[in-house]
Amino acid sequence: MPDLRKDPITGRWVIIASDRAKRPNDFVREPVEVRGERICPFCPGFENKTPPETLAYRPSGQEANRPGWALRVVPNKFPALRVEGDLNPQGEGLYDRMNGVGAHEVVIETAEHATNLGLMAEQDVANLFFAFRDRVLDLKKDPRFRYIVLFKNHGQGAGASLEHPHSQLIALPVVPKRVLEELSGATKYYGFRERCVFCDIVRQEMHSRTRVVLETEHFLAASPWAPRFPFETWVMPKRHASHFETALPAQIHNLGQVMRSLVRRMDQVLENAPYNMIIHTAPVQEGPLEHYHWHIEIMPKLTRVAGFEWGSGFYINPTPPEESAKFLREATVT
Amino acid sequence: MPDLRKDPITGRWVIIASDRAKRPNDFVREPVEVRGERICPFCPGFENKTPPETLAYRPSGQEANRPGWALRVVPNKFPALRVEGDLNPQGEGLYDRMNGVGAHEVVIETAEHATNLGLMAEQDVANLFFAFRDRVLDLKKDPRFRYIVLFKNHGQGAGASLEHPHSQLIALPVVPKRVLEELSGATKYYGFRERCVFCDIVRQEMHSRTRVVLETEHFLAASPWAPRFPFETWVMPKRHASHFETALPAQIHNLGQVMRSLVRRMDQVLENAPYNMIIHTAPVQEGPLEHYHWHIEIMPKLTRVAGFEWGSGFYINPTPPEESAKFLREATVT
Numbered sequence: 003m004p005d006l007r008k009d010p011i012t013g014r015w016v017i018i019a020s021d022r023a024k025r026p027n028d029f030v031r032e033p034v035e036v037r038g039e040r041i042c043p044f045c046p047g048f049e050n051k052t053p054p055e056t057l058a059y060r061p062s063g064q065e066a067n068r069p070g071w072a073l074r075v076v077p078n079k080f081p082a083l084r085v086e087g088d089l090n091p092q093g094e095g096l097y098d099r100m101n102g103v104g105a106h107e108v109v110i111e112t113a114e115h116a117t118n119l120g121l122m123a124e125q126d127v128a129n130l131f132f133a134f135r136d137r138v139l140d141l142k143k144d145p146r147f148r149y150i151v152l153f154k155n156h157g158q159g160a161g162a163s164l165e166h167p168h169s170q171l172i173a174l175p176v177v178p179k180r181v182l183e184e185l186s187g188a189t190k191y192y193g194f195r196e197r198c199v200f201c202d203i204v205r206q207e208m209h210s211r212t213r214v215v216l217e218t219e220h221f222l223a224a225s226p227w228a229p230r231f232p233f234e235t236w237v238m239p240k241r242h243a244s245h246f247e248t249a250l251p252a253q254i255h256n257l258g259q260v261m262r263s264l265v266r267r268m269d270q271v272l273e274n275a276p277y278n279m280i281i282h283t284a285p286v287q288e289g290p291l292e293h294y295h296w297h298i299e300i301m302p303k304l305t306r307v308a309g310f311e312w313g314s315g316f317y318i319n320p321t322p323p324e325e326s327a328k329f330l331r332e333a334t335v336t
Numbered sequence: 337m338p339d340l341r342k343d344p345i346t347g348r349w350v351i352i353a354s355d356r357a358k359r360p361n362d363f364v365r366e367p368v369e370v371r372g373e374r375i376c377p378f379c380p381g382f383e384n385k386t387p388p389e390t391l392a393y394r395p396s397g398q399e400a401n402r403p404g405w406a407l408r409v410v411p412n413k414f415p416a417l418r419v420e421g422d423l424n425p426q427g428e429g430l431y432d433r434m435n436g437v438g439a440h441e442v443v444i445e446t447a448e449h450a451t452n453l454g455l456m457a458e459q460d461v462a463n464l465f466f467a468f469r470d471r472v473l474d475l476k477k478d479p480r481f482r483y484i485v486l487f488k489n490h491g492q493g494a495g496a497s498l499e500h501p502h503s504q505l506i507a508l509p510v511v512p513k514r515v516l517e518e519l520s521g522a523t524k525y526y527g528f529r530e531r532c533v534f535c536d537i538v539r540q541e542m543h544s545r546t547r548v549v550l551e552t553e554h555f556l557a558a559s560p561w562a563p564r565f566p567f568e569t570w571v572m573p574k575r576h577a578s579h580f581e582t583a584l585p586a587q588i589h590n591l592g593q594v595m596r597s598l599v600r601r602m603d604q605v606l607e608n609a610p611y612n613m614i615i616h617t618a619p620v621q622e623g624p625l626e627h628y629h630w631h632i633e634i635m636p637k638l639t640r641v642a643g644f645e646w647g648s649g650f651y652i653n654p655t656p657p658e659e660s661a662k663f664l665r666e667a668t669v670t
Contacts, residue, residue, distance in 0.1 A: 003421060003435050006437075007431065007432070015508075015512065017416050087337060089340075097342070100339075179348045179650065315515075315517070316485070316508065
């Protein structure tokens, strides 16, 4: 009998189709392969192919927008939103619009073209999260920006258009709907129990351990109770904090370790499947929230989302999270 | 400057990236082609390859589960949910689950293998909607079913696994989240204006006409104000009704005409792109609702949904709806 499970934060129901359970080898693969590109605008020596950097990690004393960097953040050359201008909100009959004001930046994670988060050194993986933090702390000073989406599309199958390892951020003048839903679900839970729902999840998962993938000093990586997608995995800080950008250096270093190990495990078990990674964090202009807890969601791209999912916001997942967690937990990685 | 637009029902914000506007030829195509399959379980003569039919349109006097039918509805051979059993809702710590009880049926739209909604006769297209209506009226007698999702995945790129023209229905013991969101948004609008938001949309679109694709006696086909996807199109009944299954025969015949013409236009302009079609309707166990209005959403599959969209519920659409409506409106179809 398939299982219907409810996500305790958003209230989203998911069908876990346990009687046609899929193991890693059952999925159609679209493995991410580095083919090499003739001219990569993210490689050292091509700094003039991108807009000037907004941040870079490089030995001190070096000139900006020149080779020698370990990580580089640049505005997206084809941004979805524009940094300049006023929002100028307007009505049009019953409809609402405003100018597409926002920031769209690319984090070039490493100077090396043919690598990825699972192959990089832990310190280099941590650098990505230090860069995200540094950019958020800078961008949140602009009061027009209400939310900053921090994400990575890995591989063409997950929407990446360039193969050089990179992540992205989009600063928005509105708080997106999915974030509002999480906040509202977490508020309801807090109103009822007077505890953070994510803190309760971390506690329960650390106790039952059936969905745990790995645990470090500061983080728990686990499959959620009601995953939308096979092998979906969440990384949650063990200590309560609503805003990603408040993470301390020791935590960010530790996050580099967790993420590297998790991606290595996924790459091994799912043979380099494309994936999306998204940091879920509280709106930047809000103070610390007792009911919300930042975390990272990683979703390998193994199935297609079809009409049923779009129509209903109701997902069919052919792999129980207890099984996907076991595969990832038991993967032997160094 | 890109445009930020808010959907008046759900409150979802969409970036309409008008300065990198995409025309039909700019998308990567994955055209739907009929290759022919060695053995098609949906073709006449192979009725024993499917579970026994729950409904069929065939000349009276003919035997069930034999050739001669014009349309056939059968249980899905690999259902996501099981019809038998109790829900048996249970807790597991802070989590909720229940048995995956529900119905999963396939509507085989026509006996002909190598056709599609745009090529079929209007009466045959109408038959699909008569079948959806008939099955909903039957299934809603079962009080375990709270919602019935009616949808079509056309083409592999949209999630179809068989090429013979077919649609699907899934009867669920819970009301899915996306439906609850629409209902809640529509309730808020009604509370404020004392009018149905969809009735207001129909009125405003018929007046401005910039997003209208086609209009018939009973229906308006138009691009929505804030589409998530390029060429997303909605078909709305002009007269208020919350439940699809209450549509009268004259309306369903008219729906067959609208849908055939719309699909023909899409197939011409987008060169047979895959698409998803979903009927948005009120929960089956509710009485008529003044604030909700059933309608159909059609989403051609032209772009990939990547991390940003998953993370935020915030969409970037490179084609303004005024442009997509113009292309579809001006397509010459017979």
